[in-house]
Amino acid sequence: MSYYLDLLSFGPDGWGDELAQGALVTIALAVLTLPFGLMLGLLVALGQRSANRLARNAAIAFTTVFRGLPELLTLFIVYYGGQLLLQKLASVVGYGAQVQVNSFLAGFVALGLVLAAFSSEVWVGALNAIPNGQREAARALGLSARLSFRLVVLPQLVRVALPGLGNNWLVLLKDTSLVSTIALADLMRQTNIAVGSTKEPLFFYLVACLVYLFFSMLSGGALGWLEARTSRGQARRPA
Amino acid sequence: MSDILGSLINLDLMARYGPRFLDGVLVTLQLVGISFILGGLLAVPVALARLSKNSVPRALAYSYVYFFRGTPLLAQVFLVYYGAGQLRDAFEAVGLWTLFRDAWFCALLTFTLNTAAYQAEILRGGIRAVPGGQREAAFALGLPRWLTFGKVVLPQALVTALRPLGNELILMIKASAIVSLITIYDVMGVTRLAFSRSFDFQVYLWAAALYLILVEGVRRLWAVAERRLTRHLKPA
Numbered sequence: 001m002s003y004y005l006d007l008l009s010f011g012p013d014g015w016g017d018e019l020a021q022g023a024l025v026t027i028a029l030a031v032l033t034l035p036f037g038l039m040l041g042l043l044v045a046l047g048q049r050s051a052n053r054l055a056r057n058a059a060i061a062f063t064t065v066f067r068g069l070p071e072l073l074t075l076f077i078v079y080y081g082g083q084l085l086l087q088k089l090a091s092v093v094g095y096g097a098q099v100q101v102n103s104f105l106a107g108f109v110a111l112g113l114v115l116a117a118f119s120s121e122v123w124v125g126a127l128n129a130i131p132n133g134q135r136e137a138a139r140a141l142g143l144s145a146r147l148s149f150r151l152v153v154l155p156q157l158v159r160v161a162l163p164g165l166g167n168n169w170l171v172l173l174k175d176t177s178l179v180s181t182i183a184l185a186d187l188m189r190q191t192n193i194a195v196g197s198t199k200e201p202l203f204f205y206l207v208a209c210l211v212y213l214f215f216s217m218l219s220g221g222a223l224g225w226l227e228a229r230t231s232r233g234q235a236r237r238p239a
Numbered sequence: 240m241s242d243i244l245g246s247l248i249n250l251d252l253m254a255r256y257g258p259r260f261l262d263g264v265l266v267t268l269q270l271v272g273i274s275f276i277l278g279g280l281l282a283v284p285v286a287l288a289r290l291s292k293n294s295v296p297r298a299l300a301y302s303y304v305y306f307f308r309g310t311p312l313l314a315q316v317f318l319v320y321y322g323a324g325q326l327r328d329a330f331e332a333v334g335l336w337t338l339f340r341d342a343w344f345c346a347l348l349t350f351t352l353n354t355a356a357y358q359a360e361i362l363r364g365g366i367r368a369v370p371g372g373q374r375e376a377a378f379a380l381g382l383p384r385w386l387t388f389g390k391v392v393l394p395q396a397l398v399t400a401l402r403p404l405g406n407e408l409i410l411m412i413k414a415s416a417i418v419s420l421i422t423i424y425d426v427m428g429v430t431r432l433a434f435s436r437s438f439d440f441q442v443y444l445w446a447a448a449l450y451l452i453l454v455e456g457v458r459r460l461w462a463v464a465e466r467r468l469t470r471h472l473k474p475a
Contacts, residue, residue, distance in 0.1 A: 068454040069447055070416035073427060077443050084440050170309075177311035181420060188313060201321035209310040209318065216309035 004203055007194075015194040015204070022190030023211055025104075029176050029186065033108050034169060037115025044116055045123030059120070066117035071175050074114055079106040079182045107179035115172050122164030127153075129160045159230040166223040173215055187211060249439055256433045256442065263429035264449060270418065270425065271411045274347050278354035279404075283393075285359035286366060300359070307356035313417050315353060320345040320421045346418040354411055361403045365396030398469055405461040409454055416450075426450065 010017040047059030066074065079101055086099045130153055138148030180189035191208040195201045288300035307315065323330065323339035330336040338344045369392050377387040419428035430446040433439075 065451065068451045070413040070427065070450055072416040073443065073446055073450060077447065080440055080443065174311040177313045195321060202325050205314055205318035205322060209314050212311055212314065213306065213309045
């Protein structure tokens with residue numbers, strides 16, 4: 001038992017500090033990707049409902065591709081494709097050296113695109129759930145299109161979309177484990193390294209699973225609180 | 240014409256790796272198909288345990304579902320595949336080592352357990368959506384409990400579950416790409432092999448096209464099946 005506790009200790013002999021650093025990278029990646037993916041998703045959703053055919057088709061193509069591709073493949077395409085693209089650009093401006101794409105950035109972009117594609121479906125559903133009368137009333141009061149979106153539609157949108165977006169967040173959290181394959185030192189990669197060095201796969205993968213589980217639980221609690229908070233203006237239905 | 244094609248697609252590369260890609264498609268479809276069906280069978284008792292009045296099976300089923308839905312599939316695959324190696328002596332003692340040393344078996348096992356957890360939740364929702372009157376009517380007709388479940392409740396629950404089950408199948412196809420990380424040559428595995436030998440980026444784009452075709456094909460097939468299975472519910 002103390003053997004396993006030693007394995008998890010902080011310091012040169014244990015893996016506790018390495019795993020904790022990895023967990024921080026995982027959280028940082030997920031937290032930074034979230035606003036990017038959600039905003040892009042909202043834009044795509046507005047594009048899907050746009051009167052402009054071009055915008056509509058582009059939005060549909062975007063969601064079809066990024067919902068259909070395996071997340072791992074999207075990540076590799078962004079990582080290796082980005083490298084290739086930068087290399088070409090660099091040689092055009094006469095910079096001959098090897099260009100390396102930052103794996104955190106590649107993970108951020110790839111996971112953000114996937115999150116945008118999935119969250120756009122949630123946003124579209126929520127946009128449809130808001131009665132048109134709300135928009136018309138806002139316009140009748142003299143609010144500009146932009147103001148009526150920001151002051152009238154958006155606050156209601158967040159409440160309706162929250163459960164769906166919460167699911168998107170939980171999926172994103174788990175998908176961050178894929179960046180371990182492009183050498184980003186997240187929780188999964190640090191676990192792989194610990195396993196390689198100690199030959200204790202059962203123990204360390206179980207620990208990693210428990211850490212992810214803990215993050216999921218925390219998120220579940222936070223989402224429950226957020227949902228209660230965003231709907232506090234709603235009259236409770238009589239039971 | 241072939242010049243234009245040749246400038247877009249590396250035909251030599253296609254000739255060399257094309258057949259392998261087709262094998263990869265078969266591996267992906269087999270892995271997903273078998274684990275989806277086995278997972279579906281396992282999902283029924285798990286869903287029933289989740290709905291049980293007895294708190295012991297309910298808690299067990301809840302923990303099972305929570306673990307498999309709350310952790311990354313990648314971690315689960317590594318846990319089973321590399322963890323099995325650590326338990327080699329135990330598996331050899333019971334004669335299961337030939338199974339667990341095989342990456343394919345480990346992937347199949349993990350995927351089955353994983354999708355069973357998701358499918359159990361879908362099924363649970365479907366079962367709860369069947370009105371209680373259906374059960375009472377079956378009881379009034381003198382049907383035993385297991386027959387009521389098999390002939391009255393489950394078929395109606397499956398109709399509700401059909402659409403989310405289709406989504407789960409598609410998610411499985413996409414998630415299956417990670418088995419390439421434990422030496423299995425599915426579509427993604429073949430792609431990684433071809434890229435590591437040729438360093439030609441376009442193999443990743445071929446893989447993208449293949450996955451999009453797979454996912455879209457399955458989505459359409461599922462939609463046809465769904466229309467056919469629910470045709471008695473449509474107004475004439």
